[in-house]
Amino acid sequence: MASNGGVTWRRTEKIDGFNFSPNDNTTGEVHVLAVDDSLVDRKVIERLLRISSCKVTAVDSGIRALQFLGLDEEKNSHGFNDLKIDLIITDYCMPGMTGYELLKKVKESSVFREIPVVIMSSENVLARIDRCLEEGAEDFIVKPVKLSDVKRIKDYMTREFRFGEEKERSRKGINKRKLRDSFDDLSPSPPSISSSSPSPPQSQSPTPSPSPSPPSVLSASAPGSPSPLDSPTRRPKMTSSE
Amino acid sequence: MLGLAADRLRADMNRLLAFLFHQGILDEQFLQLQQLQDESSPNFVSEVVNIYFHESEKLLRSLRSLLMDREFSDYNRMGIHLNQFMGSSSSIGANRIRNVCVAFRAASEQNNRAGCLRALEVLEHEYCFLKNKLHELFQIQQQRVLAAGVRYPMQN
Numbered sequence: 001m002a003s004n005g006g007v008t009w010r011r012t013e014k015i016d017g018f019n020f021s022p023n024d025n026t027t028g029e030v031h032v033l034a035v036d037d038s039l040v041d042r043k044v045i046e047r048l049l050r051i052s053s054c055k056v057t058a059v060d061s062g063i064r065a066l067q068f069l070g071l072d073e074e075k076n077s078h079g080f081n082d083l084k085i086d087l088i089i090t091d092y093c094m095p096g097m098t099g100y101e102l103l104k105k106v107k108e109s110s111v112f113r114e115i116p117v118v119i120m121s122s123e124n125v126l127a128r129i130d131r132c133l134e135e136g137a138e139d140f141i142v143k144p145v146k147l148s149d150v151k152r153i154k155d156y157m158t159r160e161f162r163f164g165e166e167k168e169r170s171r172k173g174i175n176k177r178k179l180r181d182s183f184d185d186l187s188p189s190p191p192s193i194s195s196s197s198p199s200p201p202q203s204q205s206p207t208p209s210p211s212p213s214p215p216s217v218l219s220a221s222a223p224g225s226p227s228p229l230d231s232p233t234r235r236p237k238m239t240s241s242e
Numbered sequence: 243m244l245g246l247a248a249d250r251l252r253a254d255m256n257r258l259l260a261f262l263f264h265q266g267i268l269d270e271q272f273l274q275l276q277q278l279q280d281e282s283s284p285n286f287v288s289e290v291v292n293i294y295f296h297e298s299e300k301l302l303r304s305l306r307s308l309l310m311d312r313e314f315s316d317y318n319r320m321g322i323h324l325n326q327f328m329g330s331s332s333s334i335g336a337n338r339i340r341n342v343c344v345a346f347r348a349a350s351e352q353n354n355r356a357g358c359l360r361a362l363e364v365l366e367h368e369y370c371f372l373k374n375k376l377h378e379l380f381q382i383q384q385q386r387v388l389a390a391g392v393r394y395p396m397q398n
Contacts (some may be wrong), residue, residue: 038329038330039329040290040293041329041330043289043290044278047283047286051278062395093325120333122328143333144271144274144335145277145333
């Protein structure tokens, strides 16, 4: 059991020529990059993800996360996501670079901005949640993280893959950017998807009709839970699209 | 005979767990950890808990040494330690410890040194208690394995 905070990894070698296909995951497994300065939390999130059939790389800081992604040096050095990271899940409160700052760096990167980023925090602060969502975070999980949280984000991760391809195909149409932005904010975790394993999501048309489902985010289903069930940790930007 | 021993041990374990939950010492997050333990990761709970113990003791020592310093004024730093302690306690389901941390943090935010010292004492006491109880729990679980004569995943 490694007690040091870092993770041992070998940077994949850059190869000549572009040899990538986006979302090409030959093993079928999603690869998650988990970022948390707490060793206890890293162990737990690692296990939660592995038991949910995800491949996990866990690092102890935002800096290391950027190093792993290859974003720490020249920003445009990589032309592709050779590590095939499918999701980044990061703690908010970390020394050095916060999860929010990491989120921003990822979203600023042309290569990695499409990767969904989920923020975890022990503090259920609405302003913080809003800020993260506005910066492009896919979801916000209040700690402690449970299996149901991981299940939920995994479900829409798979959905994102397929939406990604749909988006690609329709991109050269009208001003799809605006439409995409609005339903990016609204589509995650609609009730029909969150409880099941990936069933064909193409049948689910991404209409911007808002159906917020706050209870699914908190998933504090155990009795006597101290979690504030009435505080929505997920608040889609509805006002701009109404 | 082995069967009876296994039953008795299982009863002991359940009684201890019931006590810990009933007293609010542990909460459902601990159950969540147990659910993550299986044949592929048969010692998951004790591994995580042992990391928690190791880290907690460091944090408690840091808190104690901060507060014992007569010229102490770095409440910020104390707050950082507390947040860490609170976070990891919450992640393993150490509910009562987390609650004491909340009170401790409140005293810290008011720069109330006496209040902090009191909270630290409670924290140290709660931590000792939890550690003893969890060691007891892990011992029972080990004995169950021996009584059964084979390795099997710990189930409630």
